[in-house]
Amino acid sequence: MSTRFRATRSTVTERAASRRGGFPLFVAGGQYALAMRWSQLFVPTLRDAPADAEAASHRLLIRGGFIRQLHSGHYTMLPLGWKVHEKVADIVREEMNAIGGQEFLFPAMHPKSLWEASGRWTTMGDEMFRLQDRSGTDVGLAMTHEEAFAQMALEVNSWRALPQIWYQLQWKFRDEPRPKAGLLRVREFVMKDAYSLDIDDAGLDESFDKHHGAYLRIFGRLGLDAMPVEASSGAMGGSGSIEFMVESPSGEDDVVRCPNCDYRANVERAASAVAPIDDDTPPDAPEKFATPGIRTIAALEEAGAPADRQIKTMVMVIDGAVTLALVRGDHQLNMQKLQDATGGVDIRPATPDETVKHLGAAPGSLGAVGVDAEIRIYADHALDGRTNMTTGANEDDFHWRGVDIARDISVTEWVDLREVSAGEPCISCGSTLEIVRCIEAGHIFKLGTRYAEAMGAHVLDAEGQKRTIVMGSYGIGIGRNMAAVAETHYDDKGLTWPVSVAPYEACITAMKVDDEATMIAATALYDELRGAGIDVILDDRDARAGVKFADSELIGIPHRITIGPRGLKDGMVEHTVRSTMETSDVALDAVAALVTDAITAAR
């Protein structure tokens, strides 16, 4: 063994050991030795994926023997899957440690009182799993840990201790209404959740930026092309909010992206430039006119009112109160924007009965002109200043025209409600916006003082003044990222993991297991690569070549070394790079160095 290998080995050993808190993962050991031979491993690969697996990652992770479903939204990690999962987790750990993060482990089961302190015992609703212990005490399974970390922050008493970055990797439980797509959306998953503690907003900004950088490094190492986008803060509350999005058809979010400048935003947040509309000369007063049978924007358009000169009136019930949301006739209401604008918790469309009761007409003839002053009216900015508009008259078969919004409608608040559509002009550069489907791989946001205030987490500043700790919250779903990598790294043969998270970095495929020369060479190479710190597996199964090739390609091992009598008689083996499937003949005594260099460079 060359000295170069020894050097590589110690580097990797140390790195692995530091990742695992002194617990070496990828070095030779009694436990690891068992995992050397494929013939002894439990890797149940499938020729056919279950029919109900649709997403590419779902299909391939099941076929490759990485995961199995226990029930809806709950997956078992098989040895191969857990290995990948932990490699992802270790990358996250390393980058969190690199920005000064300190790892904790909080319980997953929390007392009701902790969540009552922040008010989320109620507001989390059905999303939270709840149960009672034997004495009848209510407990919940944590969906996230703001409360718990904020409570821990009670023990930080001086400004001198700040800033702090605290994190953990812990199971989260969420009673998702609809688990789907394998690991992409589940009810039980490991999340790396981090929380920053700062004395003020400037400190928070700094902690936030540190995480932003760490996240980009994490996704880079995972081989994910993740773009930071402006996002809604959702149920967590807070101001600044950035999601890291990976483009994929299996995603669940729509991101507005400008091909020309760097504008990127979740549709829940995105804006676009809206061209002005010529309203012509408006009349002095609105005029009611009969519109028999007309119930839709399109029908009204045929009757002479262009959609962009109509007001669309959506009746919503926000925390029990009937509320109107107004957008231009050709625009779509975005529910998240309405929620963000109103601060509502429970938002739903009104039922037809509620609509008739409060507005006097059924959907299709609704408007905001002259409605009960009790009803709050939120109007989209695109309607601001508009005149000569057409809208429902709250009387079946009648509409108003010549409506001047400022004059005729008592708008409670002007807000951003409309959803951006593809093809609209970018708000910052005017280029044509596109909308791409994405997986939300990570989310960072500025919580402010909400949780620290609720838990009473204060410090004394340099002047001896009591200050509420300012917090940030930063999440990455480990399993989801594993799925996102799979979702973006595969071909018709199977997965093409990047070296950083591959279940094994290299596979030695012995072509003829009853050929002594083959097995001696394969075993020696295996020892040499292990010695060089390579995470390598020896496929010693007594199976046909096609089966072994297909399996190594399916599970996506980046490098394969094929050893058989045919090449061996000339001292040659084959090296195949999984991502490109390029195969080359290499001298047996040169292949270890070649593969080691390639893997080391790719880590």
Added chain:
RNA sequence: CGGGCAGUGGCGCAGGUUGGUAGCGCGCCUCGUUCGGGACGAGGAGGUCGUGGGUUCAAAUCCCGCCUGCCCGACCA
């Protein structure tokens, strides 16, 4: 929760409308021949047809209830 669909050996499916006690491919076990790209032959193991009830001489099949899972929408790492 609203809309659509499906539960039959480990996986993929047929059978169902025309009730008669379950079949195919892959996988698994044994033997032989093969074997550098998912081999072939012979033999074999494996299923309360999701579940409860009903109709019937007889139910995988018809009827009702329930459970579970998947896909599309409202929520999130």
